[in-house]
Amino acid sequence: MTLEELSITDILMIAIVAPNIFLPWVGVVKAAITRTEEYTVWPAISLYYILISFVMVILLSSVGIIISIKPIIGELLIYASTSILMAVIAGAISEKVRRRFIEGLPRLSIQPKKVENTHVKTHASHRYYEDSRSKYYGRLAEQGKQHTLSETMSSREASQERHPSQNTVIVDGQVIRDRDYIDYFKWCRENYRWHRRLTYDEFLKIKEAVSEKLSIRFLVGDSGVGIPELSILARISLREGLRNSTVWAEAIRKLNKLGLVSRNCKLMPRGVRVVKALKEVGMLEKIAEQTM
Amino acid sequence: MKKARVRVGGGCRGRLIYYGYTVYGDKWRWMTELEGYGYRFLPRRDKTGLTPYLHGLKSALKKIIDEANDQYELIYYCPNKRLYELLSSWGDGCRDKMIVDLVNEVKRLSNNVGYMKIVKSKITSIEKRIRRDAEEKFNKDVEEVFKESRSWITSEDGYIVYIFDESSRHIPLEYLSSIAFHRENGAKGVMLLRSSGTVTRLLHHSIEGSREILDRLKRMDLGFVSEWRGTYRSLYVTRSSIDDVEELLLEMAS
Numbered sequence: 001m002t003l004e005e006l007s008i009t010d011i012l013m014i015a016i017v018a019p020n021i022f023l024p025w026v027g028v029v030k031a032a033i034t035r036t037e038e039y040t041v042w043p044a045i046s047l048y049y050i051l052i053s054f055v056m057v058i059l060l061s062s063v064g065i066i067i068s069i070k071p072i073i074g075e076l077l078i079y080a081s082t083s084i085l086m087a088v089i090a091g092a093i094s095e096k097v098r099r100r101f102i103e104g105l106p107r108l109s110i111q112p113k114k115v116e117n118t119h120v121k122t123h124a125s126h127r128y129y130e131d132s133r134s135k136y137y138g139r140l141a142e143q144g145k146q147h148t149l150s151e152t153m154s155s156r157e158a159s160q161e162r163h164p165s166q167n168t169v170i171v172d173g174q175v176i177r178d179r180d181y182i183d184y185f186k187w188c189r190e191n192y193r194w195h196r197r198l199t200y201d202e203f204l205k206i207k208e209a210v211s212e213k214l215s216i217r218f219l220v221g222d223s224g225v226g227i228p229e230l231s232i233l234a235r236i237s238l239r240e241g242l243r244n245s246t247v248w249a250e251a252i253r254k255l256n257k258l259g260l261v262s263r264n265c266k267l268m269p270r271g272v273r274v275v276k277a278l279k280e281v282g283m284l285e286k287i288a289e290q291t292m
Numbered sequence: 293m294k295k296a297r298v299r300v301g302g303g304c305r306g307r308l309i310y311y312g313y314t315v316y317g318d319k320w321r322w323m324t325e326l327e328g329y330g331y332r333f334l335p336r337r338d339k340t341g342l343t344p345y346l347h348g349l350k351s352a353l354k355k356i357i358d359e360a361n362d363q364y365e366l367i368y369y370c371p372n373k374r375l376y377e378l379l380s381s382w383g384d385g386c387r388d389k390m391i392v393d394l395v396n397e398v399k400r401l402s403n404n405v406g407y408m409k410i411v412k413s414k415i416t417s418i419e420k421r422i423r424r425d426a427e428e429k430f431n432k433d434v435e436e437v438f439k440e441s442r443s444w445i446t447s448e449d450g451y452i453v454y455i456f457d458e459s460s461r462h463i464p465l466e467y468l469s470s471i472a473f474h475r476e477n478g479a480k481g482v483m484l485l486r487s488s489g490t491v492t493r494l495l496h497h498s499i500e501g502s503r504e505i506l507d508r509l510k511r512m513d514l515g516f517v518s519e520w521r522g523t524y525r526s527l528y529v530t531r532s533s534i535d536d537v538e539e540l541l542l543e544m545a546s
Contacts (some may be wrong), residue, residue: 267445
């Protein structure tokens with residue numbers, strides 16, 4: 001068979017299907033070789049291409065009466081299907097590859113361009129926290145390395161993306177430089193990627209309410225209390241069963257050390273005051289949802 | 293006249309009685325079609341054990357009147373010989389006013405329904421099932437009351453403070469305190485707070501019989517009304533709101 005014998009539809013079909021031979025592998029290889037902190041768009045592109053191309057093939061095949069499918073297209077389809085199947089097996093074997101495939105394609109238009117135009121929000125009263133960050137953040141960074149991170153962003157997270165400098169986060173078009181919020185953001189990405197995150201205003205509200213009731217500093221060092229601990233405290237107050245409490249053992253130990261809960265996970269007077277303060281600002285349920 | 297059969301089961305624990313009934317017959321084909329459960333706390337302990345049956349029968353008759361328009365010939369399978377005699381003789385020979393009143397009420401309701409035939413019977417699996425279900429439903433309700441409440445502990449191995457809302461008024465604080473005690477092993481005692489209209493009641497239940505907290509509270513609380521002190525249990529009544537009393541307790545504990 002020569003190329004002259006192919007019709008325009010055949011060539012179109014070949015053009016659509018052929019990239020499926022190598023594109024999944026580009027995605028797999030890119031996903032495998034890219035460092036955890038870095039973002040690669042190839043897995044998402046290949047995934048979407050597979051979906052789009054096969055939808056196109058089905059559509060074109062449905063008008064197959066008009067198009068006379070040449071044996072070469074059939075063969076090509078077999079190769080492409082085999083290749084995709086193998087790519088799927090590779091994805092099933094590697095969790096990292098699989099996660100990168102299912103994370104979805106971000107909206108690329110809002111990336112660096114918007115960063116330049118966004119309003120930079122800093123709160124003078126919280127600059128203190130930006131300065132005192134040596135030990136705690138070092139420890140956080142270590143924890144971060146231990147986790148299997150995936151730094152790609154979903155379409156849902158598009159408006160909450162990380163600035164390249166790593167010292168700011170962009171939430172709803174605002175660049176936030178508050179270290180506490182950045183670490184909360186990081187914690188969310190590591191542990192609760194699909195949860196509804198607290199906005200910066202909500203975060204500040206919680207921070208103020210807690211700092212007012214507790215003499216300790218919020219989110220700072222080993223002696224501080226952070227969003228995970230507060231979330232556990234809120235869940236204890238709401239009497240939600242902490243399934244698999246060993247996961248929360250560290251947070252409960254910290255709360256116990258600070259005199260917020262007893263050894264048996266009962267609220268203590270100090271904890272009651274914090275819970276009441278959170279309830280007053282209407283954040284109790286929201287904060288409880290953070291570890292659910 | 294349509295026919296229906298009534299089965300009643302129940303039990304008692306101190307002042308608490310729980311009961312249930314099921315009615316089946318011409319209108320109600322299935323046993324579970326017309327059934328109901330209930331419980332109540334009597335003003336005093338029932339020595340005869342007849343009140344759960346009488347209350348169950350009363351509830352069943354009330355339900356039949358609500359559900360059916362026609363007159364019915366009821367057959368009540370009475371599992372207790374003494375109850376059978378009481379119902380047959382309209383409470384004759386019984387000096388307990390509470391029981392006599394209940395028998396009269398049952399008789400009045402049965403006359404409204406139509407005719408109630410009382411048949412001697414042994415306790416069957418149906419009555420056992422009703423009793424078990426009634427007890428389970430009561431326990432579930434108590435569990436729900438505790439779920440709705442807020443609680444905190446004064447210190448490690450200290451007193452546990454429970455704050456109940458008004459929806460739990462059908463269960464006395466004394467009963468809730470005994471349940472709370474069983475739930476919280478290792479605690480020094482429990483304090484139960486509940487607001488009822490203008491006053492707030494605090495039931496203090498301690499295994500040591502210590503009333504130090506109540507003494508301190510009495511000194512700090514401006515709305516103090518009255519108190520009753522027992523060996524282990526004490527009741528404190530105040531006009532202060534439940535939040536104010538909780539705040540005072542928090543202040544004392546911290």
